[in-house]
Amino acid sequence: MPLDKSIKKVILLGSGSIKIGEAGEFDYSGSQALKALREEGIQTILVNPNVATIQTDTRLADKVYFLPVTKDYVEQVIRQERPDAILLSFGGQTALNCGVTLASEGILFKYNVRVLGTPVRGIELTEDRDLFKKIMIENGIDCPISEAVYSVEEARKVANRIGYPVIIRVAFTLGGRGGGVAFNEYELEEIAERGLANSIVHQVWWRNTWARGNKSSTK
Numbered sequence: 001m002p003l004d005k006s007i008k009k010v011i012l013l014g015s016g017s018i019k020i021g022e023a024g025e026f027d028y029s030g031s032q033a034l035k036a037l038r039e040e041g042i043q044t045i046l047v048n049p050n051v052a053t054i055q056t057d058t059r060l061a062d063k064v065y066f067l068p069v070t071k072d073y074v075e076q077v078i079r080q081e082r083p084d085a086i087l088l089s090f091g092g093q094t095a096l097n098c099g100v101t102l103a104s105e106g107i108l109f110k111y112n113v114r115v116l117g118t119p120v121r122g123i124e125l126t127e128d129r130d131l132f133k134k135i136m137i138e139n140g141i142d143c144p145i146s147e148a149v150y151s152v153e154e155a156r157k158v159a160n161r162i163g164y165p166v167i168i169r170v171a172f173t174l175g176g177r178g179g180g181v182a183f184n185e186y187e188l189e190e191i192a193e194r195g196l197a198n199s200i201v202h203q204v205w206w207r208n209t210w211a212r213g214n215k216s217s218t219k
Contacts, residue, residue, distance in 0.1 A: 009083045010037055010116065013095035014048025014055060016069050030090040031055040038062075045081050047074055048091070069094045071101045078111050085114040088123065096123050129171045155192040156185060164188075170195040 012033060015026040030046075031054050037044050038060075046061035049068050056064050063081075067073040069091060078086075086108070088099035102108050103120040125131050130148035137143060145162050148171075149155045159166050165183045168191050179195060182188035 007042060007084045007114075007116075009043040009045065009081065009085075011045045011047060011074075011077065011081065011083045011086045011113075012037075012061070013069050013074065013086070013088055013091040013098055014046060014050065014053065015092040015094050016048060017050050026090060026092045027053040027055055031060055033087060033090050034060045045077065045083060047077055069098050071098060071105065071107070074098055074102060075107050078107065078113060082111065083113055085116045087116050088120075089117045096127065100124060100127075127171055129169055149192075150196075152189055152192045152196065155188060159185070159188050168192065168195055 012030060014030055027050075030048075034044050034046065034055060044061045044063075046055060046064045047067055047069055048056055048064070049066050050056065051066065055061065056066070058064060065073075065077050067077065086099070086102075088095050091098075099115065100120055100123055103115070107113075108115065108120075125135055129146070133143050133146055144167075147158045147162070149158055155168075159182065165181055166188065167181050168179045168188075170179045180187075180191040182191050
């Protein structure tokens with residue numbers, strides 16, 4: 001695919017501090033992305049507060065902002081730098097969540113910033129458990145009986161309906177953080193509270209029951 005010559009400046013979002021489930025591989029992949037962009041003559045702007053990473057070396061990026069990878073800080077960098085595009089796929093869950101928020105709140109549209117690589121819709125389809133389930137069903141792929149919930153009370157009702165034990169998965173979280181397996185209501189409430197605190201969207205409850213083309217978890 002030929003290089004889009006209209007792209008002159010790109011922001012790359014790093015992963016911030018190295019943590020379980022979001023470790024050094026993003027430093028490596030981000031560094032390689034910066035090298036590749038520089039070879040193509042594209043100016044690179046990195047947002048990453050972690051001084052202990054290779055990619056924050058100024059020999060890799062043209063400019064480094066040691067700022068948290070959050071919507072407010074990244075918007076300030078976008079306003080200052082006016083990039084042509086942004087890369088969200090090289091900073092793990094932190095960068096993905098930030099990119100989704102930037103898009104949903106109209107910030108990328110406001111400053112006419114294109115998303116290179118994986119589009120925001122692709123991120124949403126894979127990170128949002130409910131959307132992911134619907135895509136699987138549409139393509140005839142087996143999936144567990146499940147339902148998305150947005151509160152502890154909803155979680156309790158769904159778990160009682162589909163039956164224990166339930167596997168709890170949290171959307172848009174780092175390395176599955178906040179999830180778990182609940183065998184009773186007491187464990188459910190504890191995990192649900194923790195999961196909701198970690199998720200920017202919602203959770204989905206999965207039971208070890210499989211149904212081809214499952215159209216509704218209530219059936």
